[in-house]
Amino acid sequence: MDALTINEAAExxxxxxxMLRYIERMGLVEPERSTGGYRLYGPGELQRLRTLRGLLDEHGLALGEVGFARxxxxxxxxxxxxxxxxxxxxSRPAHVPADDWLTWEQDKHERLVAEAARRADTTASNLTETL
Amino acid sequence: MDALTINEAAExxxxxxxMLRYIERMGLVEPERSTGGYRLYGPGELQRLRTLRGLLDEHGLALGEVGFARxxxxxxxxxxxxxxxxxxxxSRPAHVPADDWLTWEQDKHERLVAEAARRADTTASNLTETL
DNA sequence: GTAACCTTGACACGATCGTGGTAAGGTTAC
DNA sequence: GTAACCTTACCACGATCGTGTCAAGGTTAC
Structure with missing residues (x-):
């Protein structure tokens, strides 16, 4: 069975x-289920979960936003x-974005990046290197 | 001066x-400014604001989501x-969306539609029919 | 010049988001 | 068969969203 259960996938x-359950609810990563109903994360899902983290951090996105894009x-x-x-x-000649909006977005980005940093050390890494 | 001030535009x-200021912050509708700094909503902006309301109601969207799309x-x-x-x-054969997600989205949609209905009667309509 | 309107900024407040925990019960592995 | 894990469903809690209101001060129209 080359698929991890939720706790293994989490690690x-x-x-x-x-959050894995939450992400599933968003329709972003939907693992298969065992006959008994257990979530089974395959290599594809695992990879996807890792790149999702990068996607969010890189552009300061929220899960809900990616869900909306989907x-x-x-x-x-x-x-x-x-x-x-x-x-x-x-028609607005040479559409100059409101400075306000820009700084607002930058602030948000900084907040999210800070958040990501805080989270980074919690990210343990051992267990079955299934990828 | 065929442009409305913020209160007129609101009506x-x-x-x-x-909310007009908030929408501007989102970068969704950014009116011109008078020399003194007053917002000036032209016919284009007014039309846009009206269709925005429809856009949100129709698909149960939030302002932040449209802002994100932008x-x-x-x-x-x-x-x-x-x-x-x-x-x-x-690769998931015949991607069947989780029922959970569906009903969740439906619930959200219903909530937002209900909200829209509640708001509908508050939407007075007189003033300069500038469109 | 003054009344009526506009500006930004702050405080507020319910609803939702992102997250964690816990409880009651079913599944899996050995 | 039983220990360890999983499931869903709740309660909780700080942060953000959507929205209102108010204050202090500048602008516009007559």
Missing amino acids: TTGWSPR RMQHDDALRTTVEDWLEAEP | TTGWSPR RMQHDDALRTTVEDWLEAEP
């Missing part, structure tokens, strides 16, 4: 078991509606 | 002045990174 990926990708009506709305920006 | 669009559209690195991650879903 190799650095996510808590709690939803947009799967729901054509949603995606086109949103894109149409966004593309219809009123 | 014609149904958003509160407070950010993804403007930030190439962000968009491609997220898209790449999403496209690399581990």
